[in-house]
Each structure stands twice: as C-alpha cells, then as structure tokens.
Amino acid sequence: MNGKRNETKSTLASHLRDSSSPLVRLVGVYVDFGRQRVLRGLNLEVARGETLAIIGESGCGKTVLLKTIIGLVRPSQGQVYFDDRNLALMSERELTRQRVRFGFLFQQAALFDSMTVAQNVAFPLRQHTPKSSEEIREIVLARLAEVGLPEAVLEKKPAELSGGMRKRVGLARALALEPELMLYDEPTTGLDPIMSDVINELIVSTRQRHPVTSIVVTHDMRTAQKVADRVVMLYPVPRLAEDEDQIIFDGPPETIERVMDSRVTQFVRGEARERLMELRQQTAGGQ
Amino acid sequence: MSQAIEPLRTSAPPGHWLNPLVGGIASLGAKMITALVTVGDFTVFCLRTIGWLFTRLPRRETLLPACYQIGVLSLPVVALTGTFIGMVLVVQSYVQFRQLNLETRLGAVINMSIVRELGPVLAATMLAGRVGSAMAAELGTMRVTEQIDALTSMGANPIYYLVVPRFLGCLLLIPALTIMADFMGVAGAYFYATWLLPIDSHFYLENSRRFVGAFDLFAGVFKSLFFGAALSLIGCHRGFNCDPGAEGVGKAATSAFVYSFVAILLLDLILAILLDAVYYTIWPEAPKIL
Numbered sequence: 001m002n003g004k005r006n007e008t009k010s011t012l013a014s015h016l017r018d019s020s021s022p023l024v025r026l027v028g029v030y031v032d033f034g035r036q037r038v039l040r041g042l043n044l045e046v047a048r049g050e051t052l053a054i055i056g057e058s059g060c061g062k063t064v065l066l067k068t069i070i071g072l073v074r075p076s077q078g079q080v081y082f083d084d085r086n087l088a089l090m091s092e093r094e095l096t097r098q099r100v101r102f103g104f105l106f107q108q109a110a111l112f113d114s115m116t117v118a119q120n121v122a123f124p125l126r127q128h129t130p131k132s133s134e135e136i137r138e139i140v141l142a143r144l145a146e147v148g149l150p151e152a153v154l155e156k157k158p159a160e161l162s163g164g165m166r167k168r169v170g171l172a173r174a175l176a177l178e179p180e181l182m183l184y185d186e187p188t189t190g191l192d193p194i195m196s197d198v199i200n201e202l203i204v205s206t207r208q209r210h211p212v213t214s215i216v217v218t219h220d221m222r223t224a225q226k227v228a229d230r231v232v233m234l235y236p237v238p239r240l241a242e243d244e245d246q247i248i249f250d251g252p253p254e255t256i257e258r259v260m261d262s263r264v265t266q267f268v269r270g271e272a273r274e275r276l277m278e279l280r281q282q283t284a285g286g287q
Numbered sequence: 288m289s290q291a292i293e294p295l296r297t298s299a300p301p302g303h304w305l306n307p308l309v310g311g312i313a314s315l316g317a318k319m320i321t322a323l324v325t326v327g328d329f330t331v332f333c334l335r336t337i338g339w340l341f342t343r344l345p346r347r348e349t350l351l352p353a354c355y356q357i358g359v360l361s362l363p364v365v366a367l368t369g370t371f372i373g374m375v376l377v378v379q380s381y382v383q384f385r386q387l388n389l390e391t392r393l394g395a396v397i398n399m400s401i402v403r404e405l406g407p408v409l410a411a412t413m414l415a416g417r418v419g420s421a422m423a424a425e426l427g428t429m430r431v432t433e434q435i436d437a438l439t440s441m442g443a444n445p446i447y448y449l450v451v452p453r454f455l456g457c458l459l460l461i462p463a464l465t466i467m468a469d470f471m472g473v474a475g476a477y478f479y480a481t482w483l484l485p486i487d488s489h490f491y492l493e494n495s496r497r498f499v500g501a502f503d504l505f506a507g508v509f510k511s512l513f514f515g516a517a518l519s520l521i522g523c524h525r526g527f528n529c530d531p532g533a534e535g536v537g538k539a540a541t542s543a544f545v546y547s548f549v550a551i552l553l554l555d556l557i558l559a560i561l562l563d564a565v566y567y568t569i570w571p572e573a574p575k576i577l
Contacts, residue, residue, distance in 0.1 A: 072440065096443075096444065106436070110433040112434055124442070127441060127443050
C-alpha cells in the first residue's frame with residue numbers, strides 16, 4: 001500500500017519535473033575548432049513544446065550549436081543537458097538511445113545517396129523498431145503524405161529529386177520516429193520563396209500534429225517570424241568584445257524589430273551598412 | 288575557464304639570425320604532432336571496428352553489397368593481372384636461366400614467387416586501387432554531405448554501419464581473390480613457358496611440385512588477410528577524415544591508395560621474414576630452390 005503511494009508520488013514528481021524543467025539546457029558552452037573559437041560561454045534553455053529560432057549571420061556558430069545539442073560536436077568546456085541529463089556523462093550506447101528522441105533536418109537534407117526515398121524514410125524505423133515491412137511501409141507513406149509527397153517518389157533515388165523535395169523527404173525521415181525534439185538546420189536555404197513557405201508551413205503543421213519541441217536555425221527572418229515562439233540571435237565570436245555575451249537578442253519574434261541594438265536591426269532589415277566598409281578595408285589591407 | 292588561447296610562439300624576435308632554424312624545427316614538430324595524432328586516431332578507429340566484430344556482426348543488407356563490390360567486381364581485373372604477371376616473369380627470367388641451363392627450374396622459381404609474393408601483393412594492390420580508394424571517396428562524400436552525421440543523429444553507429452561491412456568483406460574475400468591471382472599467374476606462366484618457349488612441360492611441372500608446397504600457398508593467403516584488413520581500414524579512415532569539398536574527397540581517395548600501398552609492402556616485408564622463420568623452424572632440412 002505504502003509502496004504504491006510512493007510510486008504514485010514519484011510518478012507525479014517526475015511528471016512535474018518533466019513539465020517544468022527545460023528540455024534542452026546549455027551551461028557555459030565553449031566550442032573550439034583548433035584555435036578558432038566558435039561558441040563562447042553560451043547559456044541557453046529551451047522549454048518543452050517551444051519553437052525556438054536561432055538566427056545570426058553565416059559563420060556565427062548556429063549549426064555548430066545545433067550539432068552540440070545532439071552530441072555530434074563535443075563542447076571544449078561547459079555542459080549540455082537533454083531532459084536533465086548531461087550528454088557528456090552518457091556512454092556512446094546511452095547517447096545512441098537518446099538520439100532516437102531527436103529528429104534532425106540537415107541543411108542539404110543529407111539523404112543517403114545509395115538508398116531510395118522509401119529506404120531513407122524507413123531507415124530509422126528499421127534501426128530502432130521491430131516493426132514488420134508492411135507496417136514500416138504504411139508509416140513511410142503516411143510521413144511522406146504529411147510532407148506532401150506522392151507514392152510515386154518512393155522508389156526514386158535522392159539524386160532524381162529537386163532541392164525542395166529532398167528537404168521534404170529529409171523532414172519525413174526526421175519525423176519517422178515521432179521525435180520529442182526537432183532540429184532544423186537552415187530549412188529554407190537554397191529554396192525558392194514559395195518552397196520556403198511550404199517548408200515553413202510544414203514546420204508549423206508538424207508542431208500542430210505532434211507534441212514536439214523545435215529548434216530552427218535560420219538566417220531567413222520570414223521563417224523566424226512565422227514559426228518561432230522565441231528568437232535568439234548569435235553573434236560571431238571574433239567580432240564580439242572581450243566580456244560580451246554571444247547571444248545579442250533573446251525574445252519573442254514580434255519584439256525583434258523594436259530592438260535598438262544596431263547589430264540586430266541591421267540583420268533583421270538585411271542592411272550591409274558598415275560591414276561593407278569593413279570588407280572593403282579588409283580587401284584593401286590584403287592587397 | 289575562459290582565457291583566450293595564446294598562440295604558440297614559434298620564432299625568435301623578428302630579424303634574429305636563428306629565425307629560419309627555429310621555424311624549421313617548429314614546423315617539423317607540428318608535422319610530428321599531426322602524424323602522431325593521425326596514428327592514434329587510426330588505432331582507435333581500427334580497435335573500434337574490430338570490437339564490433341565481437342559484439343554485433345553487420346546485417347546482410349549491408350554486408351552483401353560490400354562483398355559484391357569487393358569480390359565479384361574485382362575478380363576480372365585481379366585474374367587478368369595475375370595472368371600477365373605470370374607471363375612477364377617467364378619472359379624476363381627465361382634468358383638468364385637458359386644461360387645456366389636451368390630453364391626447367393623456372394617452374395619452381397616463378398610459381399614460388401607468384402604464390403608467396405606476387406599473387407597476394409598484386410591482388411591487394413589492385414584491390415587498394417579499385418576498392419580502397421573508392422571507399423575513401425564514397426565515405427568522404429558522405430562525410431562532406433553530412434550523411435555520416437545523419438547516420439549518427441539517427442542513432443546508427445557509422446563505424447558499425449559503414450566500416451564493419453567493408454572491413455569484413457575485404458577480410459573474407461581477399462583470400463579468394465589471392466587464390467584466383469595465384470591460379471591465373473601459375474597458369475599464365477605455364478602456358479607461356481611450355482607453349483611459346485621450348486621448356487619441357489614434364490620437368491617444369493615436376494620442379495614446381497618439388498619446391499612449391501602447401502605452406503607457400505598458405506603463406507600467401509595468410510599475408511593477404513593482413514593486406515585486406517589494412518587497405519579497407521585505411522580507405523575507410525581516410526574517407527571518415529575527409530576535408531570538405533571536392534578537393535578533400537580527391538585527396539582522401541589518393542592518399543588512401545598511397546598509404547595502403549606502403550602499408551601492404553611494409554606488412555609484406557614483416558610477414559615474409561616472420562613466415563620464413565616459421566617455415567625453417569618447422570622444417571629445418573627443407574630444400575632450397577637453387
């Protein structure tokens with residue numbers, strides 16, 4: 001009797017912890033590649049169910065941040081917690097088990113060239129579930145239908161698809177195991193405006209269909225404003241002052257246009273301004 | 288915690304006469320460190336791959352395509368190389384042996400060279416060129432296009448999924464390819480020597496039988512296992528550590544072949560010495576060829 005009550009209590013406690021604690025937490029994360037520092041003392045929390053957009057100019061460490069969150073890049077210092085567990089303390093096997101809870105849409109979709117579309121989408125299902133071929137085929141068809149792709153693409157190879165289709169197959173593959181955390185790496189880069197909007201809509205509808213937490217790395221302000229509850233802007237480390245925080249904006253997307261920081265407004269409006277002068281000076285200096 | 292990284296001082300003050308010397312030593316040191324790190328990384332890579340063989344064997348759908356690529360598609364080229372090498376050996380050594388009136392001993396010398404040395408080394412070299420560099424290019428492209436990251440992100444271990452089938456395929460099939468190269472070499476040499484040159488077929492075969500034994504065939508096949516392991520591991524490791532871009536993939540493929548070839552010859556030397564020692568320990572009275 002007592003045991004049962006304790007069990008109920010602990011379930012309740014874990015439920016409370018689950019709903020209140022952030023799903024992803026980064027504490028003082030540094031990432032260096034050789035002598036180049038890409039992330040400097042980054043602190044960031046992503047709440048459950050939230051869609052966070054990370055924006056910033058090319059080379060500011062957005063993609064590295066995303067890869068750090070799923071343990072593809074190990075931080076030189078600092079900790080990354082997923083569901084209150086430190087990734088650095090997990091064994092390779094444990095990390096593999098946790099990765100089933102992630103879905104990652106890569107910048108160029110990263111579909112396996114040697115496999116067909118059907119095999120690509122089925123890959124995570126075959127790896128991690130004991131489902132039969134028929135069940136897997138049904139799930140594959142359902143996922144492809146969710147991203148608006150017909151049955152006719154099933155047997156095609158990735159090389160035969162357009163960029164937009166590849167991204168959608170990548171999305172279907174990332175969603176195959178119904179992950180808790182979806183990570184999108186520049187989902188609209190290289191696509192025409194209409195296909196970009198299709199992808200944005202898919203990100204929104206995925207969230208409506210599955211209870212998922214999402215992190216979207218982008219430099220497309222339309223994507224950030226359309227899909228995100230919260231926007232975080234990163235700034236490249238070499239251009240920051242010594243003790244400055246690398247996150248130069250953190251707030252809801254509606255407020256980003258009212259920020260006074262010229263670095264933020266410059267990015268939001270897409271204006272080169274003094275950067276153009278800097279680049280010209282660099283070129284002149286180089287000569 | 289967050290100190291800036293101090294650049295390593297690699298030179299005396301500007302204009303100092305010691306500068307070129309210090310610079311040279313520093314760059315030598317940097318190269319040594321890079322080489323040492325690569326060797327360490329390669330060792331870990333090999334141990335991980337071999338570790339998988341004892342924990343979980345690859346799935347059929349990944350192993351069979353690798354075996355098809357490595358074994359079936361390499362067979363014609365290996366057979367052809369073997370045949371020509373056998374013939375060339377006869378052409379090159381016939382005149383010298385004729386002057387000594389020892390041409391019937393050609394069978395022993397040529398077949399021994401083919402079975403112990405040239406068969407395994409040439410089969411491995413062809414495989415390094417055909418399969419090893421293709422592995423480096425394929426895995427390199429997968430690295431560059433983030434497919435290896437995608438595998439990891441989906442909870443599939445890239446070493447288990449990509450390297451182990453290729454490694455096991457090479458290990459299983461290189462003995463067969465070596466035997467094929469040996470057979471075609473021996474046959475090519477026999478036909479050239481007895482059909483196109485005036486060497487008596489009976490004595491040619493009799494000398495081969497007397498001097499070339501099962502141990503020689505075993506020695507060649509045994510060595511080929513090491514060659515197969517080396518070329519597949521080097522090819523896969525080069526691919527995994529490929530630099531970005533088309534140039535990176537090209538470099539990975541080339542370096543895979545060059546390193547594999549050097550490794551094959553180095554292993555060949557070590558194993559030849561070792562196997563000779565084993566042979567004369569077991570049979571101290573064994574006959575010498577000449």
